[in-house]
Amino acid sequence: MTQFAHYPSLKGKTVFITGGASGIGAEITKAFAAQGARMGFVDFDRTTAEALANDTAGDIAFEFCDLRDIDALRAAFAKLAERLGPATILVNNAARDDRHGWQDVTPDYWDERQNTNLRHMFFAIQAVAPGMIAAGGGSIINMSSNSWREAVGGMPAYVTAKAAVEGLTRTMARDLGPHRIRVNTVVPGWVMTERQKTLWATPEALEKHRQGQCLPDLIDPVYLARMVLFLASDDAAMCTANAYMVEAGSI
Known part of the structure; x- marks a missing residue:
């Protein structure tokens, strides 16, 4: 059985995460709660989010939010801060990797995909950074994707947004660094969430992907x-x- 690390510095910290109800986000939510952090998350899937909050031990709070609505995001974070205190850790996780052909993309669809996968990350940072500055520092983690590095096709709006995440990380690390706020990107490969298993992880696709990994798992x-x-x-x-x-x- 894998033995994972415990981080005493995370105990009692207030953490906000977007898209924290399922997939990678749910694992992150549970992991912080297990470290003794004060965990607040927003999500669009109310049923799954409420079940996770009820079933996870620790100080955990959920607010419903459609992240395409920036005013709603700000309001949700404000409610979480009232309950848990200002966040000193932010995980910008929420995204959707819906497939789409380049021929079919309209300007409205392109904008909606950027709003779903990129725009809210900046405004989440903008919302929590003043509290981090007041606290003397913080950590922001933006979730990207290896898809653009692998030149994956079939979802140009998503891949473009995920490439831009790394640029957002770099510029905000420079702007917020003087306040001892660290900004980093985590870049997943093909992660076996239930969504991936249900929609796209066919035996043929998995075998092809394994051949491109250095590790077999x-x-x-x-x-x-x-x-x-x-x-x-x-x-x-x-x-x-x-x-x-x-x-x-x-x-």
Whole structure:
């Protein structure tokens, strides 16, 4: 059985995460709660989110939010702060990798995909950064994707947004660094969430993907959560403006 690390520096910290109800986000939510953090998350799936909040031990709070609505995001974070205190850790996780052909993309669809996968990340940072500054520092982790590095096709709006996440990380690390706020990117490979298994993880697709990985094992969401915990902890105090790969050596 794998033995994972415990981070004393995370105990009592207030953490906000977007898209924390399922998939990678749920693993991150549970991982922080297990470290003794005060965990607040927003999500669009009310039923799944409420079940996770009820079934997870610890100080955990949920607010419903459609992240495409920035005013709703700000309001949800304000409610979480009232309950848990201002966040000193933010995980920008929410995204949807819906497939789409380049021929069919309209301007409205393109904008909606950027609003779903990128725009809210900046405004989440903008919402929590003043509290982090007041606290003397913090950690922000933005979730990207290895899809653009692998030149994956079939979803150009999603892949473009995920490439832009790394640019957002770099510029915000520079702007917020003087306040001892660290900003990093976590870059997943193909992670075996229930969504991936249901929609796209056919035996043929999995075998082809294994051949492109250095490691033979498929990636469980728990390993993304472990990287996020490290980057949020004091162990990563000198880590900022960088991308941390959890992709089993995919090419």
